[in-house]
Amino acid sequence: MTQLLRLATAGSVDDGKSTLVGRLLYDTKSVLADQLEAVQRASVDKGLATPDLSLLVDGLRAEREQGITIDVAYRYFATPRRTFVLADTPGHVQYTRNTVTGASTAQLGVLLVDARHGVVEQTRRHAAVLALLGVPRLVLAVNKIDLTGYSESGFALIAKEFGAHAAALGYQEDAVVAVPVSALLGDNVVDRSGSTPWYGGPTLLEHLESVPVAAAEVDAPLRFPVQYVIRPRTAEYPDYRGYAGQVGAGTVRPGDRVVVLPAGLRTTVVRVDTPDGELATAGPGRSVTLVLADDLDIGRGDLIADADAPPTLTDELTATVCWLADRPLRPGARLLVKHGTRTVPAIVTAIHARFDEQTLSTVDGPGSLVLNEIGRVAIRTAEPLPVDDYARSRRTGSFILIDPADGATLAAGMVGGRLPTPEVRVIDDESCTDGGVPAVDRDLTSPGP
Amino acid sequence: MADTAVAVADTAVSVVPDALEALESEAVHIFREVAGEFDRPVILFSGGKDSTVLVHLARKAFWPAPVPFALLHVDTGHNFDEVLRFRDDLVAEHGLRLVVAHVQEWIDDGRLVERPDGTRNPLQTTPLLDTIAEHRFDAVFGGGRRDEEKARAKERIFSIRNAFGQWEPRRQRPELWDLYNGRHSPGEHVRVFPLSNWTELDIWRYIAREHIELPSIYFAHTRDVYLRDGMWLTEGPWGGPRPGETTHTRVVRYRTVGDGSCTGAVESGAATVAEIVAEVSASRLTERGATRADDRLSEAAMEDRKREGYF
Numbered sequence: 001m002t003q004l005l006r007l008a009t010a011g012s013v014d015d016g017k018s019t020l021v022g023r024l025l026y027d028t029k030s031v032l033a034d035q036l037e038a039v040q041r042a043s044v045d046k047g048l049a050t051p052d053l054s055l056l057v058d059g060l061r062a063e064r065e066q067g068i069t070i071d072v073a074y075r076y077f078a079t080p081r082r083t084f085v086l087a088d089t090p091g092h093v094q095y096t097r098n099t100v101t102g103a104s105t106a107q108l109g110v111l112l113v114d115a116r117h118g119v120v121e122q123t124r125r126h127a128a129v130l131a132l133l134g135v136p137r138l139v140l141a142v143n144k145i146d147l148t149g150y151s152e153s154g155f156a157l158i159a160k161e162f163g164a165h166a167a168a169l170g171y172q173e174d175a176v177v178a179v180p181v182s183a184l185l186g187d188n189v190v191d192r193s194g195s196t197p198w199y200g201g202p203t204l205l206e207h208l209e210s211v212p213v214a215a216a217e218v219d220a221p222l223r224f225p226v227q228y229v230i231r232p233r234t235a236e237y238p239d240y241r242g243y244a245g246q247v248g249a250g251t252v253r254p255g256d257r258v259v260v261l262p263a264g265l266r267t268t269v270v271r272v273d274t275p276d277g278e279l280a281t282a283g284p285g286r287s288v289t290l291v292l293a294d295d296l297d298i299g300r301g302d303l304i305a306d307a308d309a310p311p312t313l314t315d316e317l318t319a320t321v322c323w324l325a326d327r328p329l330r331p332g333a334r335l336l337v338k339h340g341t342r343t344v345p346a347i348v349t350a351i352h353a354r355f356d357e358q359t360l361s362t363v364d365g366p367g368s369l370v371l372n373e374i375g376r377v378a379i380r381t382a383e384p385l386p387v388d389d390y391a392r393s394r395r396t397g398s399f400i401l402i403d404p405a406d407g408a409t410l411a412a413g414m415v416g417g418r419l420p421t422p423e424v425r426v427i428d429d430e431s432c433t434d435g436g437v438p439a440v441d442r443d444l445t446s447p448g449p
Numbered sequence: 450m451a452d453t454a455v456a457v458a459d460t461a462v463s464v465v466p467d468a469l470e471a472l473e474s475e476a477v478h479i480f481r482e483v484a485g486e487f488d489r490p491v492i493l494f495s496g497g498k499d500s501t502v503l504v505h506l507a508r509k510a511f512w513p514a515p516v517p518f519a520l521l522h523v524d525t526g527h528n529f530d531e532v533l534r535f536r537d538d539l540v541a542e543h544g545l546r547l548v549v550a551h552v553q554e555w556i557d558d559g560r561l562v563e564r565p566d567g568t569r570n571p572l573q574t575t576p577l578l579d580t581i582a583e584h585r586f587d588a589v590f591g592g593g594r595r596d597e598e599k600a601r602a603k604e605r606i607f608s609i610r611n612a613f614g615q616w617e618p619r620r621q622r623p624e625l626w627d628l629y630n631g632r633h634s635p636g637e638h639v640r641v642f643p644l645s646n647w648t649e650l651d652i653w654r655y656i657a658r659e660h661i662e663l664p665s666i667y668f669a670h671t672r673d674v675y676l677r678d679g680m681w682l683t684e685g686p687w688g689g690p691r692p693g694e695t696t697h698t699r700v701v702r703y704r705t706v707g708d709g710s711c712t713g714a715v716e717s718g719a720a721t722v723a724e725i726v727a728e729v730s731a732s733r734l735t736e737r738g739a740t741r742a743d744d745r746l747s748e749a750a751m752e753d754r755k756r757e758g759y760f
Contacts (some may be wrong), residue, residue, distance in 0.1 A: 004468040014750055065711065073602040076648045083468040084647050106626040186602045214465050227481040232514035246478045246627070275512040285475035286466060287510070300485045324623050328651060338628055351756075398626045407609075407632025409622040 002078070005213050007124040008087040008102035008135065010126040011112025016143050020183035021088050022053030025192035030077035055182075057156040058153035072098045078243060081209045096357070096372040097324040098411050099126060104398070107213055110204070111138060111162075113182070115145045119157045124165055125357050129422035131169040132320065132374070134394050136181060137211060138166055141204060145196065146185055155180045168422030179204050190395040192219060217284040221249035221309035222258065223388065223396040225340035226302045232291055242273055242289035243298055248340065249388070252290065253281045257307040260298055261386040265428065266307055268293040284395075295327045301342035303396070311386040313398060315335040318352075320390075321401065323369040325410040329377075330368045335410065339385050339399040346401075355419045363420050376417040390414035405409035412414040467657055473506065476643035478506050478512035478627060479606060483588045483641055484517055486631045488586035490641075491697050493577075496518040496532035497706035498663055499592030500643060501539070502652055506643060507590075508543060519546035521586070523577050525569035527687040535664040548584065549743040550576040559639070567688050570708040573698050578614040581638055588631065590641050596648045605629045606645050657722045666703045669720040680713025706746040 011017040025032075039055045046052065063314060075086040088104030089095070100121045108128040130138060140162045148154045159178035166176045179188055180183075181195050181204055187193035190205045195229050202210065230242040256269040271291040272279040282288045289303065298304075305311055329348060337346040354366035355374040362376075372429050390397030401411040466474060476523060481501060483490050488544055493502045506514045546666040549599040555561040563571045564571065570614050581589060595602050605621050607629045623628055631639050644652070656663065674697060681701055689708035690696055701714035702725075719725045 001467040002469075003465065004471040071603045072623075073603065075598045078644070078648070078650065083648075085650070101623045101625055105627070119641065180666045218465075227478070227509075228485045230511060230514050234513070234515075244481050244510070246474060275509045283465065285471060285474055287481070289512075329465040338630065342484075374549070395626065399627065400625055400628045400630060402630055402632060407630065409625075409630045412623070412625045 001368070002081065002083055003213050004083050004085065005108065005208060005211070006085045006087070006106050007102075007108040007110060007208065008089055008099075008106035008130070009100070009110045009112065010089050010099050010130070010305045011123075011141075011143075015089070015112040015114045016054075016183045017088070017112045017342030018141075018179070019052075020110075020141060020143060020189065021086065022055070023183045023186055024086075024187045024205065026073045026304060027077060027079050027186060027295075028054055028077045028079060030186060034280040042175035044085075046388045057263070071408065074429060077133060079205070079209055084208065085342045096125075096129060096374075097322065099129050099324045100133060103130050103135050103340065104394075104412065106130075106133075106135045108139065109135040111140055112141045112143050113158060113162075115142045115154060115158065115242070118154075119161045119165065121358070123162070127162075127169060128273040128357075128360055128422070129166060129322075129374075131166075131171065132322075132414070132418065132420035133412075134390060137175045138171060138177075139207060140176070141183075142178060143181045143183050144185060145180040146182040150180070150187075150195045151195045152196075155199070165422065169420065177201065177207055181209065189224045217393055217395070218251065220249040220393055221254065221306035222252050222304070223306075223311065223393060224252060224290065224304040225342075225396070226298060226300055226366050227341050228296065228300055240291075242291050243294070244287075244289045245304075247282050247284050249284055249393040251281050252288070254278075258304050258309050259307040260296060261303045261305060262313055262384050263293075263297070263302070264313075265298075267296060279386065301340075303342075305386065311383045311388045315381045315384045315387050315416060317381065317387065317413075318376060319377060319379060319399070320414045320417055320419060321369070321377050321411040323371060323411050325403070325408060327410075328368045328369055328370045329375075329411070330436075332402065336402040336404050336414070337379065337381055337385070337399050338385065338402055338403070340396060342383075342385065343402070343405070344385065347380050348377050349380050352376045352378065352417075353419060355421065360421055362421055374419065376419055378380070379413075387415045389416040389420065391416055452592050469651065469658060471646075472647055472651060473509070473655070475627075475646065476506045476511040478607065479629070479641060479643040480507050480590075482629050483590070483631065484511070487639070489584065489586050490518045490590065491521045491581075491584070491586045492516075492518055492590040493504065493592070494522050494547075495592070495706055496522070496528070496654060496657065496664055497592065498534045498667060499594065501661060501663055502655060503546070503592050503643060504539065504543075504591060505659060512539075514687070516543055516550060518590070520549050520550045521580060521584075521589070523550045523573045523580070524552060525573060525708045526551065527569050527685065529614060529664070529685075529706070529709060530704075531666050532664045532706055534728050535662075539662075546582065550580040552576050564709075568708060568710045569687070570711055573708075574614070581614070582636075586604065586638060588639050589640050590643065592644055593642045594644050594649070594652075595641075595642075596645050604642060604645065606642050607631050608640040608642065609633055611642055614638075616640075626661055650726070652730050653722065653726045657726055664706065666714075667725070669700050669702045669718050669724075672714065673697070674701060681716065682711075682713055683709065685709045727740040 024345045040051050042055050042390040043052045061335045073088045075088055077084050089098045089102035142155055142158050180199055181188045188203045192203055224245050226243045226245050228244040230244050232240050244413055254269055254271055259266050270293050271288055272282050331350050335346050336343050353362045353364050356363050381410055388396045397414040397415045400409055403410050552572050556563055561572050633639055668675050672683055674683050675694045699716055700718055702717045703714050719728045
């Protein structure tokens with residue numbers, strides 16, 4: 001069975017990220033003859049002696065002209081064991097919004113450093129953003145190892161320093177791997193290098209092929225946002241009524257006791273339908289249609305959840321937002337929150353803190369957030385939303401903020417209000433009384449008598 | 450696809466989906482989001498393998514209810530007969546609705562002028578945009594994949610288009626998690642690409658797994674062809690060999706379905722889906738580069754056409 005792994009790459013501009021991605025595609029035979037021919041042609045035009053693999057991945061004309069990558073690009077490669085969806089995110093500081101976008105769906109993040117410079121400010125920043133977005137695993141690709149004479153001690157020092165930073169961000173030791181590579185020459189990207197006999201770990205691709213991919217949300221309580229009500233009203237299915245959606249967290253089986261939020265109605269799952277037959281169980285990410293025991297008033301925007309472990313139903317959110325728009329966010333802003341399949345009006349009532357990317361610390365009472373800034377805010381919604389802490393469930397703990405005037409996506413939001421400062425002196429800090437998930441409305445969501 | 454739900458699978462289903470299941474679930478989720486948030490969606494349908502897979506996924510997304518959208522075919526008038534027959538059979542078999550925009554009508558009334566080279570692929574944009582406006586379609590599903598071409602690698606799954614159908618790279622919204630933002634102003638519409646994360650090989654493997662029928666020209670057959678710019682073209686209403694181009698009889702198949710004047714066949718003996726999967730796995734040419742003259746015009750060819758409102 002071939003599995004899918006979604007990964008995101010991030011690195012400084014000159015670390016050779018495009019070359020690394022180009023190398024991954026090239027060495028896994030994912031670059032086909034005509035693409036390679038175009039790259040060779042363009043390399044000759046630029047006066048280069050060897051094909052510039054970064055040209056494989058620099059897509060838009062503006063990027064080719066400026067020689068930078070300005071938007072998230074998605075790349076695809078496959079081996080007999082895995083299919084990879086790679087979100088290639090730009091390295092410039094001002095493009096943090098792209099790192100956030102690429103990281104939001106990633107199961108693994110690949111960070112790139114130049115072996116000659118080691119872990120730099122931007123490496124720490126990128127790792128912090130990946131940690132904030134809940135990317136479960138990190139790989140540090142220590143690139144240009146050839147330019148250090150394949151120095152073992154240099155690599156060890158970088159790996160150790162990065163490991164300590166990742167640990168401070170909350171990563172377990174086995175979730176972080178460092179690999180010495182040369183994207184230019186191909187050392188340890190796909191094929192093992194003869195120049196690093198001191199390195200006993202996997203090549204970058206070997207690691208990507210073998211790292212566990214099971215969704216962290218498998219063991220979580222069921223969360224199923226209803227997308228659409230299926231009512232055929234045909235001769236064959238006159239009375240069929242099913243609730244279509246994708247399992248957001250946990251698993252669903254016939255017989256499960258569920259609660260429908262925000263109404264708080266209780267019922268039981270009768271069937272987990274697909275066009276290919278009923279399922280005995282469906283896990284995170286699976287699109288199915290649920291048939292319930294009772295005829296309830298359920299529609300798009302409702303959430304079907306584990307009756308014994310429902311999410312918090314609240315109209316007061318504390319959340320981390322990554323501001324993605326040119327216009328700044330100020331307290332009092334009236335916006336739309338899209339959470340799951342529900343979109344509701346909301347007001348940002350306060351901006352409590354801003355994450356300082358330079359010092360990886362928090363600044364209290366910033367007054368506003370501008371493009372690419374990350375902050376902790378308070379949001380009041382027009383209707384209560386069933387939310388989970390983002391650290392527990394990426395799908396039901398996330399939301400976006402939308403400008404009601406022009407429909408622009410303004411921010412990525414995460415329930416819980418964590419900021420990616422190392423050493424976990426974040427929302428559990430005593431000095432920060434507004435942190436954490438707001439009080440639960442127990443009347444609606446607590447298990448009945 | 451089963452018409453009625455069969456008994457519960459007797460083996461426990463893994464909770465970690467395989468790659469094709471994950472891609473299918475993602476596409477089904479996208480179809481349902483659009484059905485939930487838009488008033489007048491439509492599926493752009495060419496009769497090619499990608500749009501046929503789209504229709505299959507749409508049927509699965511709403512089963513056992515019928516697909517709640519129409520299909521829109523922009524007919525260049527340079528179609529392969531096999532493809533038109535296939536289209537009409539598919540529509541009839543599944544009770545779908547079909548809207549056809551005939552490029553010929555735009556040429557006849559002077560809104561479009563035939564190009565000197567006879568190629569009609571670039572002429573599809575105006576009839577497409579006119580038809581979207583006339584029917585007030587607000588979401589248009591396309592079979593575009595990000596692996597097809599460099600300019601598509603940065604395309605969003607929900608891609609907002611202005612009143613002129615244009616794609617503006619700087620205006621595209623960041624897409625986070627699976628929270629798609631389809632908000633648009635009157636006159637604007639959103640192109641939606643449920644197959645964004647599929648590769649050509651994924652498409653063929655899915656066709657094999659789901660037993661999806663395709664037009665016969667995808668499979669190896671004997672055809673009279675002539676060579677132009679390294680591609681095997683076939684004679685048709687769009688013209689034939691020019692002086693100096695000679696016709697040969699070859700065993701060929703098509704890897705994409707498009708305007709007959711610029712869609713080339715490849716020499717291939719792959720007569721079944723399994724043989725095509727094997728061939729694609731070993732292929733050294735991307736499908737667009739091998740068979741579509743319109744992408745070879747310049748390095749930025751696709752980007753320019755996207756800005757004009759092409760898919």
